[in-house]
Amino acid sequence: xxxxxxxxxxxxxxxxxxxxxxxxxxxxxxxxxxxxxxxxxxxxxxxxxxxxxxxxxxxxxxxxxxxxxxxxxxxxxxxxxxxxxxxxxxxxxxxxxxxxxxxxxxxxx
Amino acid sequence: xxxxxxxxxxxxxxxxxxxxxxxxxxxxxxxxxxxxxxxxxxxxxxxxxxxxxxxxxxxxxxxxxxxxxxxxxxxxxxxxxxxxxxxxxxxxxxxxxxxxxxxxxxxxxxxxx
Numbered sequence: 001x002x003x004x005x006x007x008x009x010x011x012x013x014x015x016x017x018x019x020x021x022x023x024x025x026x027x028x029x030x031x032x033x034x035x036x037x038x039x040x041x042x043x044x045x046x047x048x049x050x051x052x053x054x055x056x057x058x059x060x061x062x063x064x065x066x067x068x069x070x071x072x073x074x075x076x077x078x079x080x081x082x083x084x085x086x087x088x089x090x091x092x093x094x095x096x097x098x099x100x101x102x103x104x105x106x107x108x109x
Numbered sequence: 110x111x112x113x114x115x116x117x118x119x120x121x122x123x124x125x126x127x128x129x130x131x132x133x134x135x136x137x138x139x140x141x142x143x144x145x146x147x148x149x150x151x152x153x154x155x156x157x158x159x160x161x162x163x164x165x166x167x168x169x170x171x172x173x174x175x176x177x178x179x180x181x182x183x184x185x186x187x188x189x190x191x192x193x194x195x196x197x198x199x200x201x202x203x204x205x206x207x208x209x210x211x212x213x214x215x216x217x218x219x220x221x222x
Binding site: 032034036042043044045046049088090092093094095096097098099100101102 | 144157208209215
């Protein structure tokens with residue numbers, strides 16, 4: 001069973017802080033990884049994709065990939081209350097994306 | 110650029126009935142994937158269609174089926190509905206396929222009574 005594991009949270013951070021979201025995956029051959037944001041009652045929205053070991057930055061978001069440790073993370077700098085949502089990690093399982101159950105992030109003013 | 114459009118957005122059915130959900134992908138995207146989302150199981154892959162052909166199928170019973178038309182629009186059908194089929198059904202389109210960047214529609218929320 002190919003699994004993507006995330007801590008369900010909630011992860012609570014104060015406004016302006018860095019939020020760190022983590023994800024581990026079991027399928028060693030996974031090559032592509034994605035972070036989605038899902039607001040309550042809405043559909044998932046793609047934030048970032050990452051394919052190579054290391055960091056990838058896009059605005060306030062940084063995705064980090066460590067294939068040796070089978071670990072993916074998402075850092076959100078200068079967190080805002082509008083970042084409060086569930087963050088889903090996904091890996092490419094071979095023919096589809098395999099999603100974690102998500103981490104709930106709460107940014108408090 | 111228009112996004113992924115799903116209809117209907119909400120529907121209520123009773124056990125034993127069937128339901129058909131529709132999805133129009135982003136223009137130029139030929140891959141349409143369907144996912145079921147529930148609080149307990151999260152997002153689970155149902156199937157993917159690409160150029161009118163089912164390319165892959167997840168671990169769901171045969172009551173769940175789909176198709177894709179020549180204009181890339183897709184439909185999924187669930188027959189003989191069960192209470193456990195109550196979920197948010199999400200359609201996602203992609204330029205490259207189900208393993209690439211997916212862009213989701215707003216979903217169809219199905220309640221089975």
